[in-house]
Amino acid sequence: MNDDESAFSSAVDKEMTALIATLHEAGRRLEELTGGEVDAVLGPDGTPFLLQHAQEKLRLHEVARQAAILNALPAHVVMVDNQGSIVSFNRGWQKFAQSNGLSTELTGINYLDACGDGGEVAEGILSVLAGDSSSFAIEYPCHSPTQQRWFLMTVTPLTHSASTGAVIMHLDITDRVQAEVEMKSLNRVYAMLSQINALVVRVKNLDELFAVACQVAADAGDFRMSAIVMVDPKTKQMTSIVSAGKDEKLLTDIKKLLASPEGMKKSIVSTVIEKGKPAISNNVKIDTRFVFGDQYADAGVNSAVVLPLLISGEAVGVFALYAREIDFFQKDEIKLLVGLATDVAFAINNIEKQKRLNFLAYYDELTGLANRNLFLERLSAYMYKANSEGHQLAIGLIDLDRFKNINDSFGRLTGDALLKKAAEWLKDRFLDTTYLGRIEADCFAIILPLVKSEGHLESLIENTMSAFLAHAFEVNSNVFRISVKSGIALFPDDGTDAVSLLKNAEAAMKIAKKSGVNYLFHTQSMTATTADRLALELRLREAFDKDEFTLYYQPKVNIASGKMVGAEALIRWNDPHIGLIQPDTFIPILEEIGLINEVGRWVIKQAIKDYLSWREAGLNAVRIAVNVSSLQLRNRNFADDIEQAIASDPRVAAGLEIEVTESVIMGDVEQSVEILQAIRDLGIPITIDDFGTGFSSLSYLSRLPLDILKIDGAFVREMHTEKGGKMVSTIILVAHALKLKVVAECVETEEQLLQLRKLDCDQMQGYLFSKPVPADVFEKQFLSLS
Incomplete structure (x- = not known):
């Protein structure tokens, strides 16, 4: 220039x-x-x-407007210049910093320094600042000591010119992420539920159920660990534990803790068993109920639930599930898991019931020995072996003598305990339980798989029976020594199949019981006897259907006045082929075949019918005593049956009396008292029959709701002896002291009557006055017009 x-x-x-x-x-x-x-x-x-x-005013207005917009955003926002230094931030960011103890003086701080060198976030911001990317976004967790949070970070240029800086915004997406995590856990639980429910339907044994259910929880449910713990219902102690999971040491420690009574008491399992409600912890590290605390966290477990397995309201075990996540078990998960525990408990109950049914199909519930069905199967197998090896086989039946009397006198619980003791004795003697079975209430069966000679077999039987009699069976402080009767059948002589062989052994045993011998081998004639018995059972059923039973009446006489004051109804069977059959022949069979209750109700109705008929005819009808069997008295509906029978006419109660033998009452004293008292409250007197022949003592009389005591005929026949006379005298004195009337039965001579009159006995019954007679004869001979 x-x-x-x-x-x-x-x-x-x-x-x-x-x-x-x-x-x-x-x-x-x-x-x-x-x-x-x-x-x-x-x-x-x-x-x-x-x-x-x-210009300045406009600039300030724009700044205020932008600040208002930023502060209104539901996010934490900062603006950085093209070097990444913070030039401004909104109120949301400031509040976030204050609530988390962070510095609120951010202006001038380089945002990139806070992200670390080379991190994904730093690289994303630099990419936007350099104009290489139009935006950057990332989701990340930002948990505090008190809660879990997630954020969405977005980075966009401040203007179209990249060199002017960027806006960095952090949006709280915790609700959305948690919802997704809820949904994810539910999907896990649903997957587990589906597989375990399929398992519940399919699996038939508990070991498989527990093992597979725990593995499904670990796999499909993605739980860190799972365990099923079963406890004894009485002791509440662990009986078994099955588990699956990723931390063997922790599982081992849990098993070790629960294995001891002291450890079980300290555990959350004990609490859940006792209360029958789930225990839930969404942070096991700080939950003092879960005794392993830090060890859980070290094993990657942060949440746990222990669910009771309830059967009929009682916890029989727990299903424990351990999750990795804190706060895993929310309301929806718990609802599903409680349902899962219910399904598992149902499966346990169902398997146990099926197991019990399978057991009962082949085993005797009381003794654990083979029942009749399984015994026959085993007998068939031993017979096949004996046939192939060419030797004889025998079966022997052992029937306990007078077991019914023991059952009636001491009660069924004592009888059952005695049968268990007898079964244990047989197990100890024969060792191999496949030889043994219980085929009837008080009858055991034994297979003798190899018979060397007839003498050897007899020796074995006699030694066994002697040893059984010599053994003292102690039950509830009572000592029993029991003789037995036995029937023996040989293969192949007495039967070529199991059913026939057992049937023939039973025939031999029944003859032995009737004849009084200890044991008998089967003969052909015994089979005919058994067939006769079966035919008799069939004829008895037909007799009831065809109304072939009838009542006879035997008078009761006042000893002082000589007048008839009552009568005893006695059943007879009027068989059209044989004629009149006495009750001793068919009453035991009626009891065995379960017909005694129906026949007993018929007797009561017929006695009432005859009584009302006599009254309607204007005759001086007397009170009728009806005998009751043990099976009738054990029926808790018996009193209701009596009440229903007398409801038709208010006069009936005055014409009815119930007779029960002493042994029947003593079979179950408490129940007998309850039922007899209910009958007595209806206005019907109660008589104890055959007194002195059972196992009771006179002291029981004060407890029983009685009106009349009947002295057994055996004592009446022995009154001529000094001991017999004192016995009858004592019975009469005690009965009168208890305000009971006394009836002597089987009075057949004038001498007996004279002695009873001297002893102040109230009534007598026997052939001296009259034998039992049909109803029409009784009416004509003994009933006069009133």
Whole structure:
């Protein structure tokens, strides 16, 4: 540039400087003159010029507007310049920093430094600042000591020009993430439920159920660990534990803890068993109910639930599930898992019931020995072996003598305990339990798989029976020594199949019992006897259907006046082929075939019918005593049957009396008292029959609801002896002291009657006055017009 050009340029600069100064001054003057009310002026061509004050005001307004927008956003927002330094931030960011103990002085801090070198977040921000990316976003967890949180971070340029900086926004997405995590855990639980429910339907044994259920929980349910613990219902101690999972040491420690009574008491399992309600912990590390605390966390377990397995309201075990996540078990999961525990408990109950049914199908529940069905199967196998090896086989039956009397006198519980003791004795003697079975209530069966000779077999039987009799069976402080009867059948002589062989052994045993011998081998004639018995059973059923039973009546006489004061109803069977059959022949069979209750009800109804008929005819009808069997008295509905029978006519109660033998009452004293008292409350007297022949003592009389005591005929027949006379005298004195009337039965001579009169006995019954007679004969001979 020459000198002229330089001078011109300098002049222009000065002029421009002066012009700018003039414009600023003009603007200032205008603002002063207008009091700041004028924002712009127009040039000569009408173009507006914004004054300096207006420009500043507009800038401040824009800043305020942007700040208001940022503060209204539901996010934490910072703005950074093109170097990553924070130039501004919104109120949300400030509150977040304050609530988490962070610095609120952020302006000027480089945001990139907080992200670490080379991190994914730092690289994303730099990419946006450099203009390489139009945006960047990432989701990340940001948990505090008190809660779990997740955020969405987005980075966008501040303007279209990348060099001006960026806006970084953090949006709290905890609710959305937690919802997704809820949904994820539910899907896990649903998958587990589906597989375990399929297992419940399919599996038939507990070991498989427990093992597979725990493995499904670990696999499909994605639980860190799972365990099923079963306990004894009485002791509440662990009986078994099955588990699956990723931490063997922790599982081993849990098993070790629960194995001891002291450890079980300290465990959460004990609490759940006792209360029958789930125990839930969403942070086991700080939950003092879960005794392993830090060890859980070290094993990757943060949440746990222990669910009771309830059967009929009682916890029989627990299903424990251990999750990795804190706060895993929420309301929906717990609802599903409680349902799962219910399904598993149902499966346990179902398997146990099926197991019991299978057991009962082949084994005797009381003794654990083979029942009749299994015994026959085993007998068939031993017979096949004996046939193939060419030797004889025998079966022997052992029937306990007078077991029914023991059962009636001491009660069924004592009888059952005695049968268990007898079964244990047989197990100890024969060792191999496949030889043994219980085929009837008090009858055991034994297989003797190899018979060397007939003498050897007899020796074995005699030794066994002698040893059994010599053994003292102690039950509830009572000592029993029991003789037995036995029937023996040989293969192949007495049967070529198991059913026939057992049937023939039974025939031999029945003959042995009737004849009084200890044992008998089967003969052909015994089979005919058994067939006769079966035919008799069938004829008895037909007799009841065809109304072939009838009642005979035997008078009861007042000893002082000699007048009839009552009668005993006695059943007879009027068989059209044989004729009149006495009750001793068919009553035991009626009891065995379960017909005694129906026949007993018929007797009561017929006695009532005869009594009312005599009254309607104007005859002096007397009270009728009806005998009751043990099976009738054991029926808890018996009193209701009596009440229903007398409900038809208010006169009936005055014409009925119930007779029960002493041994029947003593079979179950408590139940007998309850039922007899209910009958007595209906206005019906109670007589104890055959007194003195059972196992009771006179002291029991004060406990029983009785009105009449009947002395057994055996004592009456022995009254002529000093001992017999004292016995009858004592019975009468004690009975009168208890305000009971006394009836002597089987009185057949004048001497007996004279002695009874001297002893002040109230009534007598026997052939001296009359034998039992049919109803029509009784009516004509003994009932006069009233």
